[in-house]
Amino acid sequence: MRPLEHRQRRHRKLGPIGRFVRTRLHRRLFAWFAGGIVVTALLTSLVFMVLGKVQEPVWQRSMERGASWIGAQFARDWGDPVAREAFARRTAEQMELNLELRDPSGGTLLRLGAACGARAFEVAVSDAGRALGSVHGCFAHPPALAWRWAVGLVVAVAVLWLASGKVARRLARPLDELTTVVTRIGAGDLAARAALSCREPDELGLVAEAVNEMAGRIEKQLADQRELLAAVSHELRTPLARVRLISEIARDAGPTARTFDDLDREVEEMDALVGQLLASSRLDFGVVTPRELSVRDLASRAVERAGLGPGVLEVEGEGDRLSGDATLLQRALANLLDNAKKHAGGAEQLRVVLRADKVSFEVLDRGPGLPEGGAAALFREFQRKTDDAGTSEGLGLGLSLVRRIARAHGGVAWARPRDGGGAVFGFDVALTPAPAPAPESPQGAPA
DSSP states (O other), X not given: OOHHHHHHHHXXXXXXXXXXXXXXXXXXXXXXXXXXXXXXXXXXHHHHHHHHHHSOOHHHHHHHHHHHHHHHHHHHHTTOHHHHHHHHHHHHHHHTEEEEEEOTTSOEEEEESSOOGGGOEEEEEEETTEEEEEEEEEESSOOOHHHHHHHHHHHHHHHHHHHHHHHHHHHHHHHHHHHHHHHHHHTTOTTOOOOOXXXXXXXXXXXXXXXXXXXXXHHHHHHHHHHHHHHHHHHHHHHHHHHHHHHHHHHHHOOOHHHHHHHHHHHHHHHHHHHHHHHHHHHHTTOOOOEEEEHHHHHHHHHHHTTOOGGGEEEESSOOEEEEOHHHHHHHHHHHHXXXXXXXXXXXXXXXXXXXXXXXXXXXEOSSOOOTTOSGGGGSTTOOOBOTTSOBOSOSOHHHHHHHHHHHTTOOEEEEEOTTSSEEEEEXXXXXXXXXXXXXXXXXXXX
16 A cells, blocks of 8 residues: 555544644644643643642732731720720721621621621730730622633734744644645646745745756656757667668669678667766766766777777876776766767867866867857757758767766866867866766756
């Protein structure tokens, strides 16, 4: 079973509540925030309860001191009923209390206001240790501390709850958008892009930018591959048609030495075309296998395969070793020599310059030189040179592959005019081993 189908089956088994929590990230964030608020409120209440048990509250000490003061004041005037009643009325009026004065036996001496019931407090009145009576009282308008505290708690929880929902949505919205974009890209809509915001230069913005760059590279790579396949299908038909024609002529008139030469030429052309495609595919997928190579042996093989004499090769500098992919480097040298053969009448010299940090491979010719606008356009993919009749030859991958192979070996490809006419095409290979290249889109930057 595929992972997506497995997740869908698990999703159906969760039930409505489980699906509500598990389906969307902002819901999970909201649930975590809400749970954090509830746990915080419970822990805060528990801390206050523990502190109330361990340490006497301040308000209780204040009540005790107030009761002691009231008892002392009543004890001073308890023997004078007039003064006692006057003080009781002043106290009840100023403190908004219901008061009841009782004698030591519990009889009522004076009542001001309504009876207190269970909410009453009692203050003993004594003088030199002798009980004179007691004062019972309660607030005439008791403060609604309970419902006020409850309302405040509800408001605080509601505000935090709404803030949690806002924060959860705010955090999850960019991820939802990225999920939608990635889903569209996976479904084949390579034009899908994530909306980037300069107001959010965070990790999510970097991820969105990376997704956009990835989609752009994939879109460009697929477009180039379609163009490459179209060009390959066209280019292969030409040598195959010539091979068929040569075969038919040989069947009718009999094979000759020229027949086999023509067949070899067509096979070499198809082999070169297949080699270009294989090298391009290896670079697309980052398949570069460097190993220790001899510079002179590498250049000698390229000259020999191009059908040139050994006198074409010139090596300058000391040393003979480099680290690189032999197949790709041979393809780069073959492309440079083939480019000189097709467009400049052949290479006059293959010069290898050994330096302390790199090796330069240069092909010198006496052709028409570089086109107007410089060499940058020559190193682009599918850049094919047309002749006077307006026809083009090849796929236009030769020099672009040279550039990409040079980049895979830590160097660059370049071209410059040659003194006295002609041009010099070449590329560098870094002697310090370069890190393994990632799979590369064929678009690349021009040399």
